[in-house]
């Protein structure tokens with residue numbers, strides 16, 4: 001049975017992102033505590049992403065200080081807390097290391113919506129230019145500034161941050177982000193120009209697809225897939 005607690009969902013999302021290759025020995029996903037929006041739940045620094053459980057999840061405040069003890073939070077927790085401080089609309093944040101999307105930050109080619117699920121990123125994907133790990137509030141604030149009001153930002157030569165309204169949506173957005181990048185990458189092997197969605201097309205497809213049912217369908221698919229393969 002799936003653990004439907006917030007900590008259980010965070011741990012499951014991290015295990016699924018790892019089995020899908022979007023996280024590895026690094027990467028983290030966090031969410032605001034619904035009882036206290038100034039508290040953040042996040043997977044800990046030293047537990048492998050492929051086996052993390054609800055019991056491992058730690059709670060920190062908006063400056064990354066642990067609340068109630070527990071395991072050590074990730075060294076890049078400032079990346080999460082800075083986004084939560086600047087974006088009241090954000091309930092969940094993921095920091096992932098997607099192979100293809102990250103390559104666009106290195107190639108200096110913008111990510112455009114070229115695939116139905118890529119509609120989520122139609123407002124553009126900013127690139128944070130510093131390759132440093134985000135281990136201080138100052139760097140976190142810079143990254144959050146680069147992200148602005150966007151759904152996702154690339155971190156040059158490093159990875160990405162993706163934000164959403166809940167854990168399932170954050171996981172889904174991560175999957176769709178890399179899927180769109182894969183299609184864009186494939187199309188660019190065939191042609192130097194690509195037929196990206198127009199702003200009107202993007203808005204129309206997004207309104208049709210970014211709904212709780214579709215998010216749940218994506219989440220359930222990966223839960224079932226991971227269980228059948230015995231990897232989550």
Ligand SMILES: [Zn+2]
Nearest residue numbers: 026027158159
């Ligand atoms: Zn990282």
